[in-house]
Amino acid sequence: MLAKITSKNQITIPKAIMEQLPPTEYFDLELKEGVVTMQPAQVSTVGLETIRARMQQLGLNEKSVIDAVRWAREHS
Secondary structure, rough: OOEEOOOOOOOOOOHHHHHHHHHHOEEEEEEEEEEEEEEOOOOOOOHHHHHHHHHOOOOOHHHHHHHHHHHHHHHO
């Protein structure tokens, strides 16, 4: 299907395509070898206070997060 880009860099997704997708407000876009792909994305609506409370319940602190990020970067 053909879609036109507006002067504000917006594209309308045709209704026939949207009807085949799960309900979503956000898409994850990727540019690879000159091709743009988009996939429905899940966005967390959990607030920062909820996250902080859960971290406290789990006994996590700022150092725990720093260590986890460092580990993930070393193993990716």
